[in-house]
Structures are given as C-alpha cells and as structure tokens.
Amino acid sequence: MRQDRQYLEKHGAQWRVQMKVPEKLRPIVGKARLVLPLHTDSLANANRDKHKHIAAFKAQLAQAEAELRRKGGQPASPLMEDALQWREAIQADDDEGHAKHALEYRYEEVQRSDGPEKAGEFAQVALGLATPSARW
Numbered sequence: 186m187r188q189d190r191q192y193l194e195k196h197g198a199q200w201r202v203q204m205k206v207p208e209k210l211r212p213i214v215g216k217a218r219l220v221l222p223l224h225t226d227s228l229a230n231a232n233r234d235k236h237k238h239i240a241a242f243k244a245q246l247a248q249a250e251a252e253l254r255r256k257g258g259q260p261a262s263p264l265m266e267d268a269l270q271w272r273e274a275i276q277a278d279d280d281e282g283h284a285k286h287a288l289e290y291r292y293e294e295v296q297r298s299d300g301p302e303k304a305g306e307f308a309q310v311a312l313g314l315a316t317p318s319a320r321w
C-alpha cells in the first residue's frame with residue numbers, strides 16, 4: 186500500500202512536514218514555506234505526526250490572513266519577495282554556503298539600484314535576521 190506524502194518531504198534520512206505560504210502572506214509570515222522536522226525516518230510515523238503540525242501551520246496562516254486584512258491587504262514589493270526567496274534558498278543551502286556567497290552579489294546589485302539602506306534591509310530579511318517591514 187502506497188503511503189501519503191502530502192505535506193511531507195524527505196530531508197536526508199529524516200522526514201519533515203512543510204507547507205507553502207501564499208505569496209500575499211509571505212511579508213507577514215516572513216517565509217515562503219513553513220517547515221518543521223519530524224525527527225523520524227519512517228514515512229508511516231511521519232504521516233501519523235504531520236497532522237498536528239499542519240493544523241498549527243494553517244492556524245498561523247489564518248492569523249497572518251487576519252493581520253493582512255487589518256493592514257488593508259497591501260501586497261509585498263518585488264524586492265521583499267526577492268529577499269524572501271533568498272531566505273528560503275539560504276535555509277535549504279548545503280553546508281558549503283553557496284547561496285550566502287551568491288547573496289553577496291545580489292546585495293551589491295540592490296545597493297547600486299536601490300541604495301545602501303534598502304540593500305541592508307534586503308540582506309537582513311534574506312539572512313533571516315529581520316522580518317520584512319510594511320514600508321517596503
């Protein structure tokens with residue numbers, strides 16, 4: 186019997202539960218995906234345990250949706266979306282840090298096009314050191 190892999194992904198020898206964050210909620214949540222390790226190599230155990238985390242993810246997204254409505258539903262800027270995509274790439278990066286190295290070049294581009302202040306905010310969000318601000 187084939188096991189359900191919805192919301193699950195294999196990471197090394199372990200399973201983790203993951204859920205995509207809708208684009209409009211990414212500035213509030215601060216991530217493109219919600220991910221949590223399940224600390225098991227068994228797909229059956231992962232399927233058993235994933236449901237409580239999915240419920241928590243959905244509650245977090247519902248809370249972000251409510252916050253978005255309170256703020257008037259303003260969409261994120263393309264620069265903020267770019268920073269969030271860099272954050273996801275860095276989190277998924279290998280041990281050699283290729284994404285962080287590539288981020289240095291992107292930082293320089295943003296600095297030239299948008300100035301040092303925006304470039305600094307961009308880097309902070311991309312590195313996961315700051316939450317995207319609504320003023321972007």
